[in-house]
Amino acid sequence: MIDDVKQIVYVYSGKGGVGKSTVCVNLAFALHKAGKRVGIFDADISSPSVPGMVRGMPFSHPHMENMVIVPSTYENIQISSTGFLSEPIDGSFWTGKYLKGALYQLLYAVNWNVDILLIDMPPGTSDLHQELFTHINGDILFVTTPQSISYEDVIRSIDFVKRLDMNIIGVVDNMAYLRCKNCGEKIRLFTGDTRNELCQMLDVEYLFEFEMKPEISQYAPRGIPFVEFATNDELAQRYSALSEIVLKRSNIRC
Amino acid sequence: MLIEKKDVDTYLGMLPDGIMSQCMGQFGYLENDWIVLPFININQLAMAINRRSETARKAIIMTNEQKKLVLKEIPWYCSSERFADYELTFQMRLRELGFSIPKIHETKQGKLYCKVNYDGSDHYIFAQDFEIGESWKATNIENSSIAIALAKFQKLCKAICHEMIIFEPPRSNVFELAQKMLDVAKTNIVEKYNNHVEIENYYDYAVNKINQYKKEAIEKGYFESVMPVHGDFNPWNLIFSSEGTVLAVIDFDNSIIDNPIHDLCEALVDICVFNYKPNTTRFQGIPTNINTERAQQFIEVYKKNEGIVDYELIPCVAATITIELIALAIARFDYDYSDIQKLYDVDDMVYYGLKG
Numbered sequence: 001m002i003d004d005v006k007q008i009v010y011v012y013s014g015k016g017g018v019g020k021s022t023v024c025v026n027l028a029f030a031l032h033k034a035g036k037r038v039g040i041f042d043a044d045i046s047s048p049s050v051p052g053m054v055r056g057m058p059f060s061h062p063h064m065e066n067m068v069i070v071p072s073t074y075e076n077i078q079i080s081s082t083g084f085l086s087e088p089i090d091g092s093f094w095t096g097k098y099l100k101g102a103l104y105q106l107l108y109a110v111n112w113n114v115d116i117l118l119i120d121m122p123p124g125t126s127d128l129h130q131e132l133f134t135h136i137n138g139d140i141l142f143v144t145t146p147q148s149i150s151y152e153d154v155i156r157s158i159d160f161v162k163r164l165d166m167n168i169i170g171v172v173d174n175m176a177y178l179r180c181k182n183c184g185e186k187i188r189l190f191t192g193d194t195r196n197e198l199c200q201m202l203d204v205e206y207l208f209e210f211e212m213k214p215e216i217s218q219y220a221p222r223g224i225p226f227v228e229f230a231t232n233d234e235l236a237q238r239y240s241a242l243s244e245i246v247l248k249r250s251n252i253r254c
Numbered sequence: 255m256l257i258e259k260k261d262v263d264t265y266l267g268m269l270p271d272g273i274m275s276q277c278m279g280q281f282g283y284l285e286n287d288w289i290v291l292p293f294i295n296i297n298q299l300a301m302a303i304n305r306r307s308e309t310a311r312k313a314i315i316m317t318n319e320q321k322k323l324v325l326k327e328i329p330w331y332c333s334s335e336r337f338a339d340y341e342l343t344f345q346m347r348l349r350e351l352g353f354s355i356p357k358i359h360e361t362k363q364g365k366l367y368c369k370v371n372y373d374g375s376d377h378y379i380f381a382q383d384f385e386i387g388e389s390w391k392a393t394n395i396e397n398s399s400i401a402i403a404l405a406k407f408q409k410l411c412k413a414i415c416h417e418m419i420i421f422e423p424p425r426s427n428v429f430e431l432a433q434k435m436l437d438v439a440k441t442n443i444v445e446k447y448n449n450h451v452e453i454e455n456y457y458d459y460a461v462n463k464i465n466q467y468k469k470e471a472i473e474k475g476y477f478e479s480v481m482p483v484h485g486d487f488n489p490w491n492l493i494f495s496s497e498g499t500v501l502a503v504i505d506f507d508n509s510i511i512d513n514p515i516h517d518l519c520e521a522l523v524d525i526c527v528f529n530y531k532p533n534t535t536r537f538q539g540i541p542t543n544i545n546t547e548r549a550q551q552f553i554e555v556y557k558k559n560e561g562i563v564d565y566e567l568i569p570c571v572a573a574t575i576t577i578e579l580i581a582l583a584i585a586r587f588d589y590d591y592s593d594i595q596k597l598y599d600v601d602d603m604v605y606y607g608l609k610g
Binding site for chain 2: 061062063064067069085095096097098100101102104105106
């Protein structure tokens, strides 16, 4: 059951398209490489992203036991996502009793054999966010891109979690730069300054800037996380460093 | 099945929270005493319930004591107090006589169903024990179990016929139902496609064949022996144990007064003629042959268990039901429009395959 999980980290952003799921999946695999048993709950029940990112890995198919969905498993990584289910989920109304019930079957009642559970949250602030944040105590890892247009939504979402008195581990600045193949110079496509415009202003820690890697989207159709195929890359090492910070700073639940 | 065109379901097959809350209140549960389980187990695979059950809205409820119930709405095409009384009393009586029907729960007022006014119309919902079991996998043991269950079911229906008639249940027959389904299929195709010559040709062919089969059935005494029938006795309305025996029969929304050959032929055609997309009730591929060995086995087991039908009626009734199910497939767009021309003679294939 969810109550048995000692560490829970929400990977979250107020804005869509910043790479939350990519960060979540790669962080999970980095934690796995560090010897941890890791769970991922894909909280975007209507539009799950996680299964597509790992379909090149030999995950087992989920099945049901006692009306609870047993997650897909590969080595010590368990993933619970509607994206793995036998039929594609249509655009149903995941609200009210149906939302609570789906969370029961996909998350709360699941037998998580994990040291740490990452919850990949959809963007925004909705019934789902309120339900999870108020019922499941966890820490927040924010993901953004250095775009001023993202900051407003991220600021709102930081405000939202602060008012719920949730612990914020810090902010990852994703797709912060592209590195020139010839001279190695960092090319900043976006003009925002996450450290000063966002983090300093809201008193949350700026953790890392992550490079925008074309290989991530090139390998995406194969469903293999970046840290799995580019173990020695600087970005993979940053994920490793991020995993250490997450382990150290996320609270141990009683 | 008695089908007319239905309105768009804006809840996409899910029972609205408001209806469920009102119903559970009538069964004595407070709002925080229960949750809905949207995913069901189809042979160990998880599926959203509204993908599995397309004509009748259902919800699986789990109470705080871990008791599991099915809340089921009586579908739009038979939604009335009279039918609710009939359908649920029928099931209750069968259960009392030892047949495998999941227990129906009574409301605090002692009624077998709730009447809820929602969105400006009346809805009839009942609660039944949720039977945990497996879906049909077409094994020999399962098919034989279906025959055994059907024989027992029909003997009990005959025994309580006089009790059920008092409820004035709907009366119909396979020929009328096939005709109605053809009408729906034609309507749906004409609405969707500009060129609908194919469906009009098939429609004319099928109507002619239904009339032929009906004439034969009348000559053989079809309308002389009627009683309550399930009306949709197909393997997807049965729950099986892991050993393959029938644990429960569900979904009596299509129950009518008709000749019991209706249920036997529905089972035969579903088991021996049509193919299904994996873990769904949707048809896959045009039927190209009838599994006569399976049909023979089924009928033999049914006979051994003292089945009560007139076997002479099997070919013409099974062929008619084949047309009905083809029409259903067309209406649901299970087949490509261009495949309609391949549907001619499927009913003949069934007729002659089952003759003798």
